[in-house]
Amino acid sequence: MFIIFLFTVAIIAAIFLIVPPAQGLGYLVRIIYFHIPAAWLSVIAFFTSAFYAAKFLKFQEIIFDELSARAAKIGFVCVIFSTLSGAIFSKLTWGAYWNWDPRQTTIFVLILIYGAYLTLRLAVTDLKIRAKVSAIYSLLSVLTVPFLIFILPRMYFSLHPSPIINSSGLEMDSTMLAVLIAALIDSTLIFIYLMKRRG
Amino acid sequence: MINKIVFENVSHSFANKKIFENFSIELDAGKIIAITGANGSGKSTFLKLAGQFIKPDTGKIIAFDDGKIIDKINLRKKISAVAPNMNLYSELTAFENIKFFVGLRDIVLNDTDEFFKRVELDIETKNKSVKNFSTGMIQRLKFLILLAIDSDVWILDEPCSNLDDSGKNIFLKEIKNSAQIGKLILMATNERDEAKIANEIISLPIH
Amino acid sequence: MKLSACQFISVIRKEFLINCRQRAIFVSMLMFSLTALACISLAIGGTFLESKLLSALLWIIIFFASTALDKTFDDEAITTLKIYGDSQSIFFGKMIFSLISMTALMIFLLPTFLILFDCEVKSPPILLITIFFGICGISGAGTLISAISATASIRSGLFSILLFPIILPIFLLAIDLTSAALLNFEIPISSLITMIIYDSILILAGSILFDYLWY
Numbered sequence: 001m002f003i004i005f006l007f008t009v010a011i012i013a014a015i016f017l018i019v020p021p022a023q024g025l026g027y028l029v030r031i032i033y034f035h036i037p038a039a040w041l042s043v044i045a046f047f048t049s050a051f052y053a054a055k056f057l058k059f060q061e062i063i064f065d066e067l068s069a070r071a072a073k074i075g076f077v078c079v080i081f082s083t084l085s086g087a088i089f090s091k092l093t094w095g096a097y098w099n100w101d102p103r104q105t106t107i108f109v110l111i112l113i114y115g116a117y118l119t120l121r122l123a124v125t126d127l128k129i130r131a132k133v134s135a136i137y138s139l140l141s142v143l144t145v146p147f148l149i150f151i152l153p154r155m156y157f158s159l160h161p162s163p164i165i166n167s168s169g170l171e172m173d174s175t176m177l178a179v180l181i182a183a184l185i186d187s188t189l190i191f192i193y194l195m196k197r198r199g
Numbered sequence: 200m201i202n203k204i205v206f207e208n209v210s211h212s213f214a215n216k217k218i219f220e221n222f223s224i225e226l227d228a229g230k231i232i233a234i235t236g237a238n239g240s241g242k243s244t245f246l247k248l249a250g251q252f253i254k255p256d257t258g259k260i261i262a263f264d265d266g267k268i269i270d271k272i273n274l275r276k277k278i279s280a281v282a283p284n285m286n287l288y289s290e291l292t293a294f295e296n297i298k299f300f301v302g303l304r305d306i307v308l309n310d311t312d313e314f315f316k317r318v319e320l321d322i323e324t325k326n327k328s329v330k331n332f333s334t335g336m337i338q339r340l341k342f343l344i345l346l347a348i349d350s351d352v353w354i355l356d357e358p359c360s361n362l363d364d365s366g367k368n369i370f371l372k373e374i375k376n377s378a379q380i381g382k383l384i385l386m387a388t389n390e391r392d393e394a395k396i397a398n399e400i401i402s403l404p405i406h
Numbered sequence: 407m408k409l410s411a412c413q414f415i416s417v418i419r420k421e422f423l424i425n426c427r428q429r430a431i432f433v434s435m436l437m438f439s440l441t442a443l444a445c446i447s448l449a450i451g452g453t454f455l456e457s458k459l460l461s462a463l464l465w466i467i468i469f470f471a472s473t474a475l476d477k478t479f480d481d482e483a484i485t486t487l488k489i490y491g492d493s494q495s496i497f498f499g500k501m502i503f504s505l506i507s508m509t510a511l512m513i514f515l516l517p518t519f520l521i522l523f524d525c526e527v528k529s530p531p532i533l534l535i536t537i538f539f540g541i542c543g544i545s546g547a548g549t550l551i552s553a554i555s556a557t558a559s560i561r562s563g564l565f566s567i568l569l570f571p572i573i574l575p576i577f578l579l580a581i582d583l584t585s586a587a588l589l590n591f592e593i594p595i596s597s598l599i600t601m602i603i604y605d606s607i608l609i610l611a612g613s614i615l616f617d618y619l620w621y
Contacts, residue, residue, distance in 0.1 A: 109574060112574075120554070123559065133557050136619055140550065141572060143607060151575055155582065271621055272621055286482050288424060288483055290424045290428055299419070303413050305413060307412065
């Protein structure tokens with residue numbers, strides 16, 4: 001716990017003190033150290049939630065349902081933060097908050113799925129039934145992901161830097177990349193910590 | 200045939216109330232087993248556990264078919280039941296209801312008159328819509344479906360509720376006969392008449 | 407996973423009998439989709455619409471019409487059904503019945519839509535195939551989602567909330583295909599294949615997951 005905290009502080013310090021301003025973006029580039037890890041976590045959390053959902057259906061132990069729900073809640077918060085920070089970044093770089101870029105669309109679908117899942121959990125009152133139906137829904141929603149990854153890019157034109165960040169006037173130097181990777185590792189550790197707590 | 204259903208160290212709670220704690224019992228076929236107890240003592244929960252409609256919080260419930268353990272899906276195929284919350288389709292006629300539920304067990308019945316006689320339900324009601332039935336008639340119809348399906352395990356939750364005396368006598372006679380031919384009969388009841396025909400009584404304590 | 411013909415037919419026949427007697431179910435489904443159609447056509451009546459927009463509107467109406475499938479598991483005798491019924495025959499019986507009612511609905515809805523918006527369809531077979539496979543997927547997902555939403559104590563709108571993300575791939579592909587069928591563009595055959603694959607996966611997963619829900 002303490003180590004993760006120190007690590008996080010170190011990364012935040014690095015973002016503000018070490019990372020050079022990117023060409024054409026200036027210090028705005030700092031947003032990506034928040035945006036990318038949040039997006040990363042929301043995807044990780046989505047699959048973690050589905051993994052525990054499958055485990056719940058197999059073993060029928062209520063603890064797996066709790067883990068699945070917790071992952072989904074963390075994922076929901078991350079997906080909201082990631083969308084908001086992405087929208088701000090998008091406004092500052094491309095001039096619009098939203099432009100139906102495939103990746104924006106994917107994250108939007110992820111918000112819908114998380115939202116639907118959490119609504120379902122609120123709507124079902126019986127604990128055992130809730131565990132069962134939300135696990136089923138979680139697994140069903142996972143099916144859409146590979147299809148959306150295949151379909152969306154063909155339907156919506158992309159402005160997004162790919163694969164992580166390149167071209168489009170944004171050159172990643174080695175310091176930036178190192179800090180970004182550290183931020184990703186740190187966010188994953190925070191996620192693991194949150195999943196393990198009390199359980 | 201189902202030989203027995205065994206509860207092994209079963210603990211179960213319902214609505215935050217412990218109903219069973221480390222409960223073990225063997226329910227044998229060929230006997231009428233009555234489950235008695237005050238309202239809310241868990242009679243219906245006991246039946247649901249025995250039929251593996253719900254899973255106990257801890258412990259195991261095992262069903263044996265010809266001495267071999269069977270899973271809940273195969274057990275379900277050998278259960279028939281009469282319970283207060285089991286509705287029939289009010290838009291369908293008595294015959295259509297029978298045909299449908301029997302059809303779910305792969306049984307094709309063309310002549311149901313024999314069963315109408317057995318539960319003393321007027322044959323003229325056969326083509327009447329169930330929404331015009333009295334509660335007693337519906338109870339007889341549910342019992343008719345149970346007889347027509349003729350499965351190994353009978354789960355009866357207050358089978359004689361809403362019945363007149365002649366209805367009760369028919370039901371109890373049928374229940375006794377089927378226990379004699381080796382069916383496993385579980386009956387939750389608070390009626391003396393019903394408990395009287397039981398070979399074994401499980402009385403659930405009040406919590 | 408075994409499916410018995412006798413059980414399967416019993417379920418479909420029962421659904422037919424009840425829906426024929428309670429005509430309110432189908433009539434309200436019909437009127438609901440007509441209302442959705444009227445809502446859109448009155449709002450933008452007379453304006454020329456691009457085929458892309460037209461096909462999007464058509465699928466929005468189909469999506470809202472499909473919310474009628476919400477009632478699939480509001481089964482009067484659900485407890486009795488759970489005791490006597492086998493999960494697979496119930497799932498496929500109810501699913502096929504949903505598909506039949508959606509088809510009946512489309513027989514009414516599609517011509518009305520084409521007339522009200524004065525569409526010219528360049529490739530009718532593609533349009534019909536698209537709609538058929540679209541509603542196949544919607545019926546498959548709808549059956550499972552309706553069984554899920556039936557367990558909830560607060561249900562208003564839950565069905566649509568749960569259904570939409572699941573059928574989103576179908577929704578997007580169908581809009582693409584429909585607009586191609588209206589314009590007679592080169593038919594994006596890969597979209598059609600993707601949709602059929604997604605339908606099959608959805609129905610297969612629905613059937614597997616339904617077992618966990620039923621027992």
